[in-house]
Amino acid sequence: xxxxxxxxxxxxxxxxxxxxxxxxxxxxxxxxxxxxxxxxxxxxxxxxxxxxxxxxxxxxxxxxxxxxxxxxxxxxxxxxxxxxxxxxxxxxxxxxxxxxxxxxxxxxxxxxxxxxxxxxxxxxxxxxxxxxxxxxxxxxxxxxxxxxxxxxxxxxxxxxxxxxxxxxxxxxxxxxxxxxxxxxxxxxxxxxxxxxxxxxxxxxxxxxxxxxxxxxxxxxxxxxxxxxxxxxxxxxxxxxxxxxxxxxxxxxxxxxxxxxxxxxxxxxxxxxxxxxxxxxxxxxxxxxxxxxxxxxxxxxxxxxxxxxxxxxxxxxxxxxxxxxxxxxxxxxxxxxxxxxxxxxxxxxxxxxxxxxxxxxxxxxxxxxxxxxxxxxxxxx
Amino acid sequence: xxxxxxxxxxxxxxxxxxxxxxxxxxxxxxxxxxxxxxxxxxxxxxxxxxxxxxxxxxxxxxxxxxxxxxxxxxxxxxxxxxxxxxxxxxxxxxxxxxxxxxxxxxxxxxxxxxxxxxxxxxxxxxxxxxxxxxxxxxxxxxxxxxxxxxxxxxxxxxxxxxxxxxxxxxxxxxxxxxxxxxxxxxxxxxxxxxxxxxxxxxxxxxxxxxxxxxxxxxxxxxxxxxxxxxxxxxxxxxxxxxxxxxxxxxxxxxxxxxxxxxxxxxxxxxxxxxxxxxxxxxxxxxxxxxxxxxxxxxxxxxxxxxxxxxxxxxxxxxxxxxxxxxxxxxxxxxxxxxxxxxxxxxxxxxxxxxxxxxxxxxxxxxxxxxxxxxxxxxxxxxxxxxxxxxxxxxxxxxxxxxxxxxxxxxxxxxxxxxxxxxxxxxxxxxxxxxx
Numbered sequence: 001x002x003x004x005x006x007x008x009x010x011x012x013x014x015x016x017x018x019x020x021x022x023x024x025x026x027x028x029x030x031x032x033x034x035x036x037x038x039x040x041x042x043x044x045x046x047x048x049x050x051x052x053x054x055x056x057x058x059x060x061x062x063x064x065x066x067x068x069x070x071x072x073x074x075x076x077x078x079x080x081x082x083x084x085x086x087x088x089x090x091x092x093x094x095x096x097x098x099x100x101x102x103x104x105x106x107x108x109x110x111x112x113x114x115x116x117x118x119x120x121x122x123x124x125x126x127x128x129x130x131x132x133x134x135x136x137x138x139x140x141x142x143x144x145x146x147x148x149x150x151x152x153x154x155x156x157x158x159x160x161x162x163x164x165x166x167x168x169x170x171x172x173x174x175x176x177x178x179x180x181x182x183x184x185x186x187x188x189x190x191x192x193x194x195x196x197x198x199x200x201x202x203x204x205x206x207x208x209x210x211x212x213x214x215x216x217x218x219x220x221x222x223x224x225x226x227x228x229x230x231x232x233x234x235x236x237x238x239x240x241x242x243x244x245x246x247x248x249x250x251x252x253x254x255x256x257x258x259x260x261x262x263x264x265x266x267x268x269x270x271x272x273x274x275x276x277x278x279x280x281x282x283x284x285x286x287x288x289x290x291x292x293x294x295x296x297x298x299x300x301x302x303x304x305x306x307x308x309x310x311x312x313x314x315x316x317x318x319x320x321x322x323x324x325x326x327x328x329x330x331x332x333x334x335x336x337x338x339x340x341x342x343x344x345x346x347x348x349x350x351x352x353x354x355x356x357x358x359x360x361x362x363x364x365x366x367x368x369x370x371x372x373x374x375x376x377x378x379x380x
Numbered sequence: 381x382x383x384x385x386x387x388x389x390x391x392x393x394x395x396x397x398x399x400x401x402x403x404x405x406x407x408x409x410x411x412x413x414x415x416x417x418x419x420x421x422x423x424x425x426x427x428x429x430x431x432x433x434x435x436x437x438x439x440x441x442x443x444x445x446x447x448x449x450x451x452x453x454x455x456x457x458x459x460x461x462x463x464x465x466x467x468x469x470x471x472x473x474x475x476x477x478x479x480x481x482x483x484x485x486x487x488x489x490x491x492x493x494x495x496x497x498x499x500x501x502x503x504x505x506x507x508x509x510x511x512x513x514x515x516x517x518x519x520x521x522x523x524x525x526x527x528x529x530x531x532x533x534x535x536x537x538x539x540x541x542x543x544x545x546x547x548x549x550x551x552x553x554x555x556x557x558x559x560x561x562x563x564x565x566x567x568x569x570x571x572x573x574x575x576x577x578x579x580x581x582x583x584x585x586x587x588x589x590x591x592x593x594x595x596x597x598x599x600x601x602x603x604x605x606x607x608x609x610x611x612x613x614x615x616x617x618x619x620x621x622x623x624x625x626x627x628x629x630x631x632x633x634x635x636x637x638x639x640x641x642x643x644x645x646x647x648x649x650x651x652x653x654x655x656x657x658x659x660x661x662x663x664x665x666x667x668x669x670x671x672x673x674x675x676x677x678x679x680x681x682x683x684x685x686x687x688x689x690x691x692x693x694x695x696x697x698x699x700x701x702x703x704x705x706x707x708x709x710x711x712x713x714x715x716x717x718x719x720x721x722x723x724x725x726x727x728x729x730x731x732x733x734x735x736x737x738x739x740x741x742x743x744x745x746x747x748x749x750x751x752x753x754x755x756x757x758x759x760x761x762x763x764x765x766x767x768x769x770x771x772x773x774x775x776x777x778x779x780x781x782x783x784x785x786x787x788x789x790x791x792x793x794x795x796x797x798x799x800x801x802x803x804x805x806x807x808x809x810x811x812x813x814x815x
Binding site for chain 1: 680681682683684685686687688689690692693694695696697698699725761763764765770771785786787788789790791793794
């Protein structure tokens with residue numbers, strides 16, 4: 001039996017740990033996996049736009065004031081280029097199935113400092129360091145940012161990655177009424193999937209993680225874009241790799257008749273997994289639509305429909321149908337899409353979600369010069 | 381005198397009883413005259429003495445003789461009346477299309493039930509057909525004695541293994557592959573003496589050097605192997621050996637390696653270790669074939685079946701780049717699979733249901749062989765759908781955890797969605813080398 005003082009000590013320690021746990025801010029993240037290469041940007045919602053320490057930096061949308069704030073960390077398992085800055089990561093050895101040794105993934109991680117100066121906005125890429133910092137200790141490179149003033153205010157800092165092809169993504173930063181973007185490009189193709197664990201132990205004990213194998217199998221043929229909202233809900237889009245504009249499926253996009261959905265013969269339907277209900281215009285996407293349990297996540301197949309007045313996004317309750325297997329009887333709702341025509345007509349199909357405010361986001365589809373998007377609100 | 385009278389009465393009663401028995405036999409039929417032909421035609425290919433059954437994956441009892449069949453008479457009647465036996469799960473839509481189709485006519489079922497209801501009499505042995513023989517009875521090959529046999533390196537499944545997917549490669553003796561290689565017109569798999577612990581067995585021909593390797597779930601699955609080419613297909617419970625269609629062949633170059641990919645089912649524990657030595661028998665093609673056989677899968681490896689979900693569809697598809705002659709279809713899934721369907725959408729937009737298996741059974745994974753290879757023209761879209769039942773009711777019945785959401789992985793307790801097809805592309809003469 002514990003004596004009174006021991007029990008008191010345990011209670012005090014427990015309360016202290018509880019207090020610490022609620023003061024630690026969960027990291028939010030946006031991750032893309034493009035052809036087996038993973039790029040992640042992490043940030044904390046603790047960066048408030050109305051924080052007096054940041055107001056000088058953010059005060060004038062038209063002309064940045066001098067200053068810098070560490071806003072995010074970027075992590076990659078493959079070499080990337082951001083503007084003129086190259087982050088090199090040693091490629092894993094080629095994977096040989098079976099008894100051959102499997103390679104370890106290498107990772108590179110850097111802090112991102114949002115910096116204003118008389119020359120404009122930029123990101124300073126610096127060595128990743130823990131603890132509170134007021135200035136980067138060692139700047140690895142500098143990335144100029146494109147700045148836009150937006151109407152939707154984001155009271156806290158947000159970072160997101162929007163895939164814009166097979167090898168590239170757009171890094172999008174939002175804070176207050178500011179939006180900054182830059183392009184990130186993977187530099188080296190990856191043909192086979194790297195393994196993250198030493199399999200020898202598995203061979204002896206026959207214990208292995210099925211979930212990891214399932215994920216690996218998925219990524220051999222799909223790309224993903226994931227938003228993690230702290231320790232809470234996750235939103236993930238899964239779509240077919242290498243859906244190029246030269247392929248027959250893109251030709252079908254161009255020629256699809258009014259009121260028909262765009263089918264893809266070479267990939268499954270775009271899959272959208274949600275851990276929290278979302279509101280797209282008049283359409284509510286609930287969780288639990290495919291699982292047998294009330295609190296199970298939501299899963300939707302996402303189809304693109306040509307309508308007389310433009311394009312529409314169709315949500316369907318069969319998230320694992322093939323791209324030729326749209327069954328309207330499973331449609332859960334559809335919303336109109338905003339459309340933009342871009343300059344780059346060579347972009348492979350990509351689909352993603354990106355947060356634009358702490359509780360609002362955007363579903364983005366890109367294929368060739370076409371870019372569609374639909375805004376949503378996260379329902380708590 | 382009194383004794384004689386008693387004897388006469390007994391004799392008369394005996395004659396009357398015998399007459400009654402024959403009358404019953406005539407009404408219900410006899411084993412030799414009426415039932416044995418049905419068993420020979422429809423049942424004995426599986427129900428043969430253990431160790432000589434299909435590929436070594438054994439049926440639980442032999443039904444070759446009256447003595448073997450009689451104790452199971454009521455069970456036989458029950459199984460055929462419910463059409464559970466002989467096993468065949470494709471819908472009526474494709475009746476008559478597949479060469480290995482099984483099933484009894486209403487009249488045949490009536491014959492068996494009448495025989496059982498009449499007391500399952502033997503009848504006169506001479507009234508029945510001669511015993512059926514199967515290929516090479518001595519060595520146990522279904523299709524006859526192969527021209528050459530490639531035996532796997534003997535492999536020990538250790539105590540601590542369970543649900544093990546092993547890939548073992550064995551160099552083929554160059555002596556059986558002379559002059560740059562040989563064309564074969566078919567092959568037969570034998571899973572070895574421990575066939576009752578084999579879930580399924582896939583094989584292929586590769587050009588790798590001899591190595592023995594074990595992939596405890598981390599390695600490629602049979603679908604990936606098929607995608608790389610050289611696949612000979614798979615067998616599991618209910619799969620019969622088949623020769624390729626006339627004019628078809630498969631080229632095995634000199635220096636090739638045989639790949640055995642075997643899924644062993646066992647519980648781990650001390651003393652559970654066992655040895656296995658699978659083998660493949662090959663039948664040479666004596667004339668140059670017209671078409672080269674290939675095996676491939678149309679699969680979906682990105683799915684995620686939700687926990688506690690019934691009737692969950694996973695789809696896959698492929699558009700054919702060339703005119704394609706399809707020889708067989710093999711829908712493959714694991715514990716939770718309940719139904720499978722292949723559909724062709726032709727270039728003119730018309731659709732044809734190629735195969736519908738509304739009651740797909742994990743333990744009866746049939747390969748459906750067309751009687752005549754089916755031509756699907758270039759531009760045909762083949763869609764494959766599988767349905768899964770991941771509910772706790774099904775989990776209790778089969779033995780899996782319905783609390784898991786799950787995707788593509790090799791264990792039986794994970795899932796797969798692979799629509800295999802054996803085919804030949806184009807109408808091109810074989811050139812003597814494999815494409």
